[in-house]
Amino acid sequence: MHGLFAVFLACRVEGTRRVNSTLLLDEAVLRRFCRKWRICELSPFGLVLHDDFSLQNDVDFLVGFEPEATWDLFDLIAVKAEMESFCCRRVHLVEKEALQNPWRRKTILETRTLSYTT
Numbered sequence: 001m002h003g004l005f006a007v008f009l010a011c012r013v014e015g016t017r018r019v020n021s022t023l024l025l026d027e028a029v030l031r032r033f034c035r036k037w038r039i040c041e042l043s044p045f046g047l048v049l050h051d052d053f054s055l056q057n058d059v060d061f062l063v064g065f066e067p068e069a070t071w072d073l074f075d076l077i078a079v080k081a082e083m084e085s086f087c088c089r090r091v092h093l094v095e096k097e098a099l100q101n102p103w104r105r106k107t108i109l110e111t112r113t114l115s116y117t118t
Helices: 027-036 073-087 102-109
Strands: 016-020 023-028 038-044 058-066 091-095
Touching: 027 038, 027 058, 027 073, 058 073, 073 091
Parallel strands: 058 091
Antiparallel strands: 016 023, 038 058
């Protein structure tokens, strides 16, 4: 399976990391993807970090872009689609810079697991 992110549970298998019992993703793919889209931080959060995550669940990502990245809505749709193809499931993106609700921001920042950072 091709995958997208790294640095969660330390079950390493030659360049991959096991996120949980149902999701195994490729670190090299993550690095290429993040460089391509000028992502400086990518952090899964929510149900994907819990033991009851299953094949039917989507994956939530907190994403931070480099300041010079000026993506429009169509670009963000492309980022989401590419992530969904790597993860083989639906993906929800939350831009770190767009987190306005203080309660939601606090909850996400406290429960995320940093997967990629420049």
